[in-house]
Amino acid sequence: MAEWTGVAGKRVVITGASGGIGLAAAKALAARGALITIVARSQERAGAAASAVEAGGAPADVLTCDLSSQAALRALAAALLERYARIDVLVNNAGAMFAKRQLSTDGIELTWALNHLAPFLLTRLLLERLRESAPARVVTTSSDAHRGARIPFEDLGGERVYRARGLGPLLAPGFRRYGQTKLANILFTAELARRIDGSGVSANCFHPGFVATGFNRNNGPWSRVAMTLARPAARTPARGARTLVWLVDSPACNNANGGYFFDEHPAEPSPQARDAESARRLWELSEAQVGPPTPQELE
Numbered sequence: 001m002a003e004w005t006g007v008a009g010k011r012v013v014i015t016g017a018s019g020g021i022g023l024a025a026a027k028a029l030a031a032r033g034a035l036i037t038i039v040a041r042s043q044e045r046a047g048a049a050a051s052a053v054e055a056g057g058a059p060a061d062v063l064t065c066d067l068s069s070q071a072a073l074r075a076l077a078a079a080l081l082e083r084y085a086r087i088d089v090l091v092n093n094a095g096a097m098f099a100k101r102q103l104s105t106d107g108i109e110l111t112w113a114l115n116h117l118a119p120f121l122l123t124r125l126l127l128e129r130l131r132e133s134a135p136a137r138v139v140t141t142s143s144d145a146h147r148g149a150r151i152p153f154e155d156l157g158g159e160r161v162y163r164a165r166g167l168g169p170l171l172a173p174g175f176r177r178y179g180q181t182k183l184a185n186i187l188f189t190a191e192l193a194r195r196i197d198g199s200g201v202s203a204n205c206f207h208p209g210f211v212a213t214g215f216n217r218n219n220g221p222w223s224r225v226a227m228t229l230a231r232p233a234a235r236t237p238a239r240g241a242r243t244l245v246w247l248v249d250s251p252a253c254n255n256a257n258g259g260y261f262f263d264e265h266p267a268e269p270s271p272q273a274r275d276a277e278s279a280r281r282l283w284e285l286s287e288a289q290v291g292p293p294t295p296q297e298l299e
Contacts, residue, residue, distance in 0.1 A: 004135045007249040008033030011087050011133075013080060015067060015122070016094030018045035021141065021208055023052065024241035025091065025248070030057025032249055037061040037084075039076065039094070067094050067118040068104040070290055077125035086133040089248050090126055092119030092140040095181070099174040101162035108289065109158040111174075115181035120188055121290045123203075127196070134200025135254075138192065139247045142185040142205040142260065147270045149179035151187065151282055156289070184282060186260055186269050191279040193258030202254075204247050206261040211240030 007029055014029075016022040018040035026036050030053045038053070038060050040046035046062045053060040061083075065076040080087065095115045104113035119140055130136040152161065161180070162173045189205040196203065211234055246264045247253055260269045272278065287293075 002135060004137070004251055004254050006032065006251065007089070009035065010089060011035045011037065011084050012089040012091065012248060013037045013039060013087055013126075014091040014093055015039040015065075015118070016141075017091075018042065018049040020237050021211055021241045021244065022091070022093040023049050024237035025093070025244045026053045026060065027056050028238070028241060028245045029248060030054075030060065032245075033057070034089075034248075035061075037063060037080070039063050039065055039067075041066055066105075067122075068106075068108075068110055068113040070106050070117070070121060073118060073121050074125065077122060080126060081129055084129070087126055087129045087136070088133050089137045089139065090123060090130060091244065091248065092123065092138070092185075093244070094118065095141060097174050097178040099172065101158055101173075109156075109177075111177045111181055112156065112158060112184075115178070116184040116188065117286060117290055119185065120286045123192065124290075124293060127201070130201045131196075131199050136201045137248060137253075138189075138201065138203040139244060140185050140189055140203070140205040141244065142189070142207060143179075143182040144207045144262075145175070145179040146183035146186055146273055147179075149176070149183040149270075150272055151183060151278055152180060153281065153285065156285065183270070183273055186273040187275070187279040187282050188286070189260070190258045190273075190276070191283045194276075194279075197257065202257040204253070204256050204259045204261060206243040206247060207267065208240035208243065209235045209262070211235045211237055 012029055012034045014022050014026050017026045017038040030036050036053055038046050038049050043064050050060040050062050066072045098111050102110040104110050123138055158177050161177050164173055185205055189203050192203040243261050243264050260267050
């Protein structure tokens with residue numbers, strides 16, 4: 001099988017690419033010759049992002065999707081498979097934190113639906129096309145917010161964590177729930193890597209650092225104030241996207257599979273994130289939440 005020599009001429013699908021880290025990565029990858037597909041919830045923001053990408057590289061395609069909806073994810077995957085004979089890279093970057101417990105259209109707690117089940121299901125739906133396009137890569141945005149978290153196997157709906165009282169921003173229910181989903185991203189990556197080992201598709205995830213984006217500005221005035229005050233200590237989106245771009249583009253990552261990275265180097269995640277049995281169990285429970293693979297997915 002051919003070795004990965006760089007992203008030039010490769011089809012790269014990026015979720016959450018209408019701003020922040022996703023947009024910065026899309027612009028950097030387009031400048032290196034990648035063929036970019038932006039997936040965003042808003043057509044208006046996605047169009048503006050596509051224009052920004054085109055300014056420094058080739059024109060970008062745009063698809064819109066409510067990634068928290070399983071029906072919308074299936075429609076997105078169908079559109080991608082119809083449009084592209086090859087998908088060389090899938091970047092699962094979209095994510096959010098919600099201060100109050102909300103439910104998706106499928107009745108699933110929203111943070112879990114968007115941050116974990118969306119990359120799980122979209123990757124599964126596109127995996128056969130990625131295999132056909134090998135060498136191919138799956139890159140997922142995680143976070144060091146996973147440290148100290150555990151997967152609530154008996155409370156996947158998040159009722160308990162949102163009932164608890166927080167003693168500060170890092171102990172607030174929304175942040176604790178976010179940390180659980182970022183742990184899920186790492187465990188998903190590890191189990192995916194195990195299942196696709198030898199297929200020519202690799203799966204890795206990364207921590208971008210604390211980045212100055214629109215993250216957490218959806219949770220009311222106090223969150224907006226806190227993020228504004230923290231902004232001077234934050235990285236730029238371009239700096240936060242650097243490891244993502246490296247994982248997508250660099251031939252130095254040819255042998256990386258199932259890894260967690262920070263600043264373009266392997267990093268050791270928490271002990272909970274290295275638990276192979278938890279990764280296997282999470283995969284099985286995630287399949288129960290989204291439904292088993294169809295015969296077409298298993299072909």
